[in-house]
Amino acid sequence: MKAVDYGSVSNFIPIVKEFYQECEAVQNRTEQEVMAWRAEKEVAVQGPANFKPILQFMEAGIPDYLMGTVTAAGYVTPTTIQSQSWPIALSGADMQGIARTGSGKTLAFVLPSIIHIMAQPDLRPGDGPVAVILAPTRELAKQVQEVAEQFGKPCGVNTVAVYGGADKRAQIGALERGAHIVVACPGRLLDLIQSGRTNLHRTTFLILDEADRMLDMGFEPQIRKIVGQIRQDRQTLMFSATWPKEIQKLASDFMKTPTQIFIGNQELTANPNIEQVVEVVSDFDKAMRFNYWFQQITSPKILVFTDTKRDCDNLAYTMSNGRVRCAAIHGDKDQRERERVLKDFRNGQISVLVATDVAARGLDIDDIGTVINYDFPSQLEDYVHRIGRTARGEKKGKSISFITAKSAKHASALVKLLEQAKQHVPPELVQLSQNAPYGGGGRSRGGGRSRGGGGGPMRSRAMEAEDPIKLLVLTLVFKQRNTHL
Secondary structure, eight states: OOOOOGGGOOOOOOOOOOOOOOOHHHHTSOHHHHHHHHHHHTEEEESSOOOOOOOSGGGGTOOHHHHHHHHHTTOOSOOHHHHHHHHHHHTTOOEEEEOOTTSSHHHHHHHHHHHHHHTSOOOOTTOOOSEEEEOSSHHHHHHHHHHHHHHHGGGTOOEEEEOTTSOHHHHHHHHHTOOSEEEEOHHHHHHHHHTTSOOOTTOOEEEETTHHHHHHTTOHHHHHHHHTTSOTTSEEEEEESOOOHHHHHHHHHHOSSOEEEEESOSSSOOOTTEEEEEEEBOTTTHHHHHHHHHHHOOOSOEEEEOSSHHHHHHHHHHHHHTTOOEEEEOTTSOHHHHHHHHHHHHHTSOSEEEEOGGGTSSOOOTTOOEEEESSOOSSHHHHHHHHTTSSOTTOOEEEEEEEOGGGGGGHHHHHHHHHHTTOOOOHHHHHHHHHHHHHTTOSOTTOTTSBTOOOHHHHHHHHHTHHHHHHHHHHHHHTTSOTTO
16 A cells, blocks of 8 residues: 655645643743652653643643543543653654553543644544554553543544454444544554545544554554555654664654653563562462462452463363353454453453453553463563553552463563562572573473472373363362452
8 A cells, every 4th residue: 555645735734733831830840840750750851842741630731621521530630651741742742652551641642632633623524533543452442442432522522443353344334424533453444544444634643552562463564554644744642661673763754853751761670569479380380379379369350361362261261160250351252252351350240350462451450459470471571561450550569470491581581670670589580590591491391490399201291281180270279269259
């Protein structure tokens, strides 16, 4: 698909995108006060639009038509990313926000997008969206849609989410009725553009949410094609939890003299509000250790991660048989089932959600108390994002992770991550990191240095029968457990 040559277009609708006026309270904030706030919040700002942060909603100049919804939703003060990003976004500047998950970034771009839309001429028949929000997963797209609808509907701003695994005809119908905001996974949006079902000729506000994850998932070609359909005098906001070279290259290609906001240490770090527990275990003993820790948890909502869809279903099935209110979510579940499960989890109808990494990003449920990594992820970045589902905002949370010999290559980096967050580092993990170069993560399939010990041919054969043993152990233990979950 060729990029649109907007140089040959003469009937552009002018863009209005400068809304921010510094109020007196912000003007009177001294440079020393600003630097002290940024030091406390670990904020760094680079670029031309280096505005002072706003510390109260009223300081942002949010219009009355939005402020009422903000108040009704129970928001009291802006989060760190909101405080620093709103003046920049509302000034019309391009911006990159690098912040951990759970930082309030969704509202950081939804409110400016609505303000931007309200200042533009209304949609005409056949017009595409004014704002496009690209997201890596269906779950994240759906959740962003919910926030956009919550704040947009009272102002007459229509939001449509388009993603695979859902009824395309319904999505096309919603687009044809007029969408000011389209929240989209890149693949489905590109499909709709190529089939002539929508266009981006009116799009003047572009957001790339979780840009690093979209690149990890291989969406860069689709993103580039989509951006090629949008006029170049747009405003672009990009949010990412990490800042690798690939993201920097994407930003330099898509943005004009952007201002960068860095929240927190830019090395891979975990949310300090999460208590991290890590156990080195053998594959054979992992189910038993899982049961031990599960019985200690008092959190009303627990998120459990597995590596495979099979283990996800097996674990959820076994826990449900043990009278635990539990469900599974992974890529093989159809969209209606996934949405039902997420709704039940959000509303407390189920207390334990077992998931593959399909839910590791974009799962925006703010009262998950504990995250359990039943299987350790294949990348340390995914570990950080998984446990980041708890301790949202300023809340506290806990993660419990099991690591086996096959993940030994991550042990050294995990030790550093725990030390940086001032968490307990188990001696077994240090030993695993020291032995990783020799074993490559699998020197002793039985995990001879792990809790439970053992090894050799007999243990290997036992591991081959892991699933029935695991299911039996879990069933026996869960049926003895207090059924309040």
